[in-house]
Amino acid sequence: MSASRVRRLESAPRMAPRRAPARRERGRRWVALAALCVALAPALAAALPAPPAAQTLESAPVRNVEGTTCIGANDLARLLDATKYWHPEVRKLELRAHGHRVQLTADNPFVLVDDATLRLDDPVRSVDGEFQVPVQLIDSLPSDSSESRLLYDPRRSSVLVLPPGGVVGTPRVTSGEGVTRIVFPVERPEDAAVVARARAHFRVRFTGFFAGTVPDSALPAPLRGLVVLPSLTGCAFELRLGPEAGGFRIERDARARRVTLSFARAGGAGWEAFAPEGPPGPRRIRVVVIDPGHGGGDTGVSAGGLLEKDLTLVLARELRRELQRRLAARVMLTRDDDRALSVDERAEFANRSRADLVLSLHFDGFPGVLARGASAYCPPAVVGGSSESRADAASAAAPLLVLPWREVASRHAVESRALAEAVLSSLELRGEGPTRLREVLPMSLLGVNAPGMLLECATLTSEVDRARLAQSDGMAALASAIADGIEAWQRNE
Amino acid sequence: MRRVVRRLVIGGLLVAVLAWLVVRAQHQFEPPPPVVARPDTVSTGLRTVRLWFSAPNGDSLVSESRDVAESGVMRERVSALVAELALGSRHGAVSALPAGTRAVHVYLDERGLMTLDLSQAFAAEFHGGSGAEYLAVASLVRTIGDNLPEVKQLLLVCGGAPLGSLGGHLPLDRPIDVSDWP
Numbered sequence A: 001m002s003a004s005r006v007r008r009l010e011s012a013p014r015m016a017p018r019r020a021p022a023r024r025e026r027g028r029r030w031v032a033l034a035a036l037c038v039a040l041a042p043a044l045a046a047a048l049p050a051p052p053a054a055q056t057l058e059s060a061p062v063r064n065v066e067g068t069t070c071i072g073a074n075d076l077a078r079l080l081d082a083t084k085y086w087h088p089e090v091r092k093l094e095l096r097a098h099g100h101r102v103q104l105t106a107d108n109p110f111v112l113v114d115d116a117t118l119r120l121d122d123p124v125r126s127v128d129g130e131f132q133v134p135v136q137l138i139d140s141l142p143s144d145s146s147e148s149r150l151l152y153d154p155r156r157s158s159v160l161v162l163p164p165g166g167v168v169g170t171p172r173v174t175s176g177e178g179v180t181r182i183v184f185p186v187e188r189p190e191d192a193a194v195v196a197r198a199r200a201h202f203r204v205r206f207t208g209f210f211a212g213t214v215p216d217s218a219l220p221a222p223l224r225g226l227v228v229l230p231s232l233t234g235c236a237f238e239l240r241l242g243p244e245a246g247g248f249r250i251e252r253d254a255r256a257r258r259v260t261l262s263f264a265r266a267g268g269a270g271w272e273a274f275a276p277e278g279p280p281g282p283r284r285i286r287v288v289v290i291d292p293g294h295g296g297g298d299t300g301v302s303a304g305g306l307l308e309k310d311l312t313l314v315l316a317r318e319l320r321r322e323l324q325r326r327l328a329a330r331v332m333l334t335r336d337d338d339r340a341l342s343v344d345e346r347a348e349f350a351n352r353s354r355a356d357l358v359l360s361l362h363f364d365g366f367p368g369v370l371a372r373g374a375s376a377y378c379p380p381a382v383v384g385g386s387s388e389s390r391a392d393a394a395s396a397a398a399p400l401l402v403l404p405w406r407e408v409a410s411r412h413a414v415e416s417r418a419l420a421e422a423v424l425s426s427l428e429l430r431g432e433g434p435t436r437l438r439e440v441l442p443m444s445l446l447g448v449n450a451p452g453m454l455l456e457c458a459t460l461t462s463e464v465d466r467a468r469l470a471q472s473d474g475m476a477a478l479a480s481a482i483a484d485g486i487e488a489w490q491r492n493e
Numbered sequence B: 001m002r003r004v005v006r007r008l009v010i011g012g013l014l015v016a017v018l019a020w021l022v023v024r025a026q027h028q029f030e031p032p033p034p035v036v037a038r039p040d041t042v043s044t045g046l047r048t049v050r051l052w053f054s055a056p057n058g059d060s061l062v063s064e065s066r067d068v069a070e071s072g073v074m075r076e077r078v079s080a081l082v083a084e085l086a087l088g089s090r091h092g093a094v095s096a097l098p099a100g101t102r103a104v105h106v107y108l109d110e111r112g113l114m115t116l117d118l119s120q121a122f123a124a125e126f127h128g129g130s131g132a133e134y135l136a137v138a139s140l141v142r143t144i145g146d147n148l149p150e151v152k153q154l155l156l157v158c159g160g161a162p163l164g165s166l167g168g169h170l171p172l173d174r175p176i177d178v179s180d181w182p
Helices: A003-015 A021-047 A052-056 A073-080 A135-140 A308-326 A343-352 A387-395 A405-429 A463-470 A474-491 B002-029 B074-087 B130-147
Strands: A059-061 A063-065 A068-072 A083-087 A092-097 A100-105 A108-113 A116-127 A130-134 A149-153 A158-162 A172-176 A179-185 A193-197 A202-206 A223-231 A234-241 A247-253 A258-264 A287-292 A330-333 A357-364 A374-378 A435-439 A452-459 B046-054 B061-069 B103-108 B113-118 B153-158
Touching (some): A068 A116, A135 A149, A179 A223, A374 A405, A405 A452, A452 A474, B061 B074, B074 B130
Parallel strands (some): A287 A357, A374 A435
Antiparallel strands (some): A193 A202, A374 A452
């Protein structure tokens, strides 16, 4: 809530009439009510759920200094990307950024912004050696393209740097005549792009910061869900759509500053198609390639007398036994002894074997003693080039995308991610966690033309994980948990 | 006659008090007289930078703000960032860079591709798994991306030679898109 708004609320009681006692009594009630509202406003504002997008935006917390909401001058300088100059004789701090300058003086409400002098309602204070600047200043900072645009967000008690796309408002959902529409108020409609067109994960991306709220009422068909995703370059919305959705259309209205996303039950001319979906039902697995990491002179991580290259080989053999027992598939190891293999040799082995699934086994090591558990690395669900070009390609429905052969595993990114999630979920259930999933193409999948993942099965530098592996059935239990995950992926339930 | 004089004196006093009050009130709402700024006593400006370290449990990166001396030279700015990363966290996070890592050369082309040549220690002193490798690279990419917005891509080389990978888990032989490493 801005300072001026608070002042308006506080001034309301003074306007109450004072003639009759009854009126006076009523006036007192209003005064009490207004005072209560003022007192509860911050708590109510804090109780409202805040969208998660700010997690990825540059931001800084605010603090209350003698009843004034302030931001630290160091944080302000960081957000403005400014250089600080301190003049101790006159207790002035000057922030210079992109040709602009802001001059702050201790215990003084006057602030010099370029050539203009502003008078804030409250002075700049010096607390613990740092200037605390009233957030009121933020609205008066230069707003040209060279300067970062800041926004004070009272719900998150922080000041954040707006992305170039400005602000995205609350989407409005309407439905009628077989078409469901979502209207997004945005500052730069031309930047809106559909970046994923699967019904289960339909994503639209904006370059603005989402400052609204997600509709919480029942969504009309075919919409089944709408969530905000954090994004480094703005915000994105993920929609879940029912199978009755036949096509979609995105309209960008630059004059009205809005983007309308429409979904029709019957597709056809004028409507864009959704991404093809994989067939439901069990997946066919004929060949599984297990790749024990490291080997030979490349020992990998060593901790507590254990070598990663030995553990990966032992686990690979255990897992081969387990999978051969459970699946009607050939299970092959890239190495069955202690020798080093190059990345190319591992990829060639997998491709020659016509693998339906490649699992690269590793054990992690980390400098911090608190790190433990398993991690999976799978190809990101994008194809070649930078994020922007990918988004452009997606929005333009490019019929052909060329990617280098080394990134061929990206073709199987969706399947690989499903595999990683199934295996990590199984590890969590069997107490082998905590787990984490990272969408980065690992070395061991370079040039591999099959769904796959690099699995760091445990963290060797963790005493807890080492103790678990050292149990008599430690490796067998780990192999069994991984096999459970592969089976779940194969069932495709 | 005496009464007239008394009234005049009292009236004069009242006028003087009122005038004094008006002058004082006006003075309160006037901006302070401009202070003649003395020459800078600090020749170097300070810039608050944001550094990214690894969380103690290795799950993610956590940020810290720190002041470094402002420099207009790109190499010095990057060297300061890498040096601060190598110094480690002041708030319990874990430095993701191998010990002894420092920036040797920096080159930024007009398309925003930065080639960062790190000391031999970056590769030689690395002993972790893919988690440590991921966080070491992410720590560099994110710190440079946050503090030098003109950098769009980062190519890491080590001791003047191409670096295929740090620990054998993640490919580093190609430039990394800063926007792809959240």
